Amino acid sequence: MPKISEKGLSMPESPIRKLVPYAEKAKKEGKTVFHLNIGQPDIASPQVALDAVKNMDRTVIEYSHSAGFESYRKGLASYYQKSGIEVSHEDILITTGGSEALTFGFMSCFNPGDEIIIPEPFYANYNGFAKTAGIKIVPVTAKIEDGFALPPVEDFNALITERTKGIVICNPANPTGYLYTQDELNRLKEIVAENDLYLFADEVYREFCYDGAKPFSVMNLAGIEQNVVLIDSVSKRYSMCGARIGAIISRNKEVISTALKFAQARLSPPTLAQIASEAALDTPQSYFDDVVSEYVERRNIMVEGLNNIPGVFCPEPKGAFYCVARFPVDSTEKFCQWLLEEFDYEGETVMMAPASGFYASEGKGIDEARIAYVLNKESLAKAVKCLEKALEVYPGAKKSSEINEAEVKEF
């Protein structure tokens, strides 16, 4: 029998996957499981996007141009221009999800063995895309006590070697919900310029910013235009995760023309989903206003609820629809499994993603979990209640004397 490749063997499994059998078992036993572990919103996709597909008059589902429909690329350029980002459709390549945008970007910009610095905790699938491209992720730790703000410049500088070729950020961030300030991004700019690095920014949660906060795009960092690569996707913006339409955007023409060669090999992004995505550009502002106000209410229920549980600490996120909370437990991997296997409160329990899967540094985040607040408010309130009740009886819970309250209050 022939062997599996080394890359295949070392390819990481989804960190949430380990818990899936326990969740399935819990459901078979009749428990209601509140899924706080996944980033699939329950929000309806825009009607205008659904209608475009339902009313299409095509009789052949043909290939599109490898870079995507030109009309869609032009429409997307207008969308960015309205968001204050000056780009032309020639700076945009449509991809099969943000995933493919990252893969093409990494393969176009980095050689096997190159290092990229990513603030941790970070979106776990970056590991898979880096592995695919044969590059090494070097984590720089953002601390929960700092609300997951950008780590100090010195921490980046301490990690930069000859092999460092890029920095990757997600803004607003999955998994923390942290939104970088313009000041933080300017600090990043200095590091990028000084070392001539690529700066990849995954800004797929751009439309989800709260409390009046405005996102500042890396595309507007003056002076590093040739270094910046923007990753985008319709998945979250329009609640169309299954469309698999993303984009890679850069003013660096070599990056786009190289990514296009990878795109040509795979022929074209999905046609039906491009029809939906192009139509989604006409989504009325009221859709986003409604969605944002819904997420703010959900966030408040979740984050206030969590912080009201003794020993739990959760920084308030300003964007996306995730938060990372610290729990007074031995290990969130064990706690999350126990919640599914051993616990229920009035027939209900909770599934969360242990945060250790979002850290590349061994041993970090072992008492943290990522929570996606993508369920309705009633379910979120019940989920908080479950967690409160669970911590009262979980065998691995820390006693209040063991919890470092000082550290928490410092923030």
Place this chain on the structure above:
Amino acid sequence: MPKISEKGLSMPESPIRKLVPYAEKAKKEGKTVFHLNIGQPDIASPQVALDAVKNMDRTVIEYSHSAGFESYRKGLASYYQKSGIEVSHEDILITTGGSEALTFGFMSCFNPGDEIIIPEPFYANYNGFAKTAGIKIVPVTAKIEDGFALPPVEDFNALITERTKGIVICNPANPTGYLYTQDELNRLKEIVAENDLYLFADEVYREFCYDGAKPFSVMNLAGIEQNVVLIDSVSKRYSMCGARIGAIISRNKEVISTALKFAQARLSPPTLAQIASEAALDTPQSYFDDVVSEYVERRNIMVEGLNNIPGVFCPEPKGAFYCVARFPVDSTEKFCQWLLEEFDYEGETVMMAPASGFYASEGKGIDEARIAYVLNKESLAKAVKCLEKALEVYPGAKKSSEINEAEVKEF
């Protein structure tokens, strides 16, 4: 400005792409260009597939399972069983086109630096997928005089080294239309078994076999079940190239579980297109009967027409909708460019794909071109006429005394 990766720099461009500006110019000048260069059929997609999308009752375009809809995988297993291939849905992973199936397969089975043997001429995008995985394609030449039959076993054996880890075939083949006999596949089986190689077979043209010929799947080669990886796609079968739905199929559980890890990183294949593809499984046999009889007529017009042109030789393909013909010219790259730039017959000309792009060996196929007979019969007849007239005046045409008729008639 940061550098582009070595892989990105060496990533091949589409071999047809070079001619695109000439085709665009010809059209701007008012010429009709018959596109014999592309594999996008003009055949309508099955109504049942279009209707499934148009009538869907989803309000959220959600992620599917990373392996694809379970219902679709089960339906696909039934489709294979009806075709005489015994597989279960657990042997099937749904991918974003056959392209992703090949990429996941190559990355799961081969290490950077490994060699795979492919009979040439071969589908040019295999170069891109191999480059992505960092592996080296070693070509074994199939000869036009042999009608592109499988090269002799000795030719394979002469190329096998310690680094050889697999063989890739396309059956029926793009670009030649050649359909391997069971005897040829048994010879391949011996090579695979003796050297414990992977055998990848791209069988996306399975439904397009002519003159009563039946395709024999590598999945039915007894004794090498753990070595065989099948690549499939809905693109050609249902004229849904833009759906971007393919599959990787293997009874080797390690291959499928490894490919699933790559699939998890990219989350899911496109949901809308999976709806269409699952519905397409109910396409009536009459659809295929009609399509096959249409392609036979087209093939006959094209291949007979080509062989009636003095000095042109085209083996008759038994499958797919391509043929590779030899032209009495100095170079088909020059001839194809000249056709677009300098020539027209009654305002019409032809675009073909020079075959050199389908050979990995330097200097092979320079007087051959790939022709896709995916246009209506009237256009194909006109295209043949154009080629006949063109060869009468092309400055690089060989004189009849220069053409080795003996070689041609030998076949």
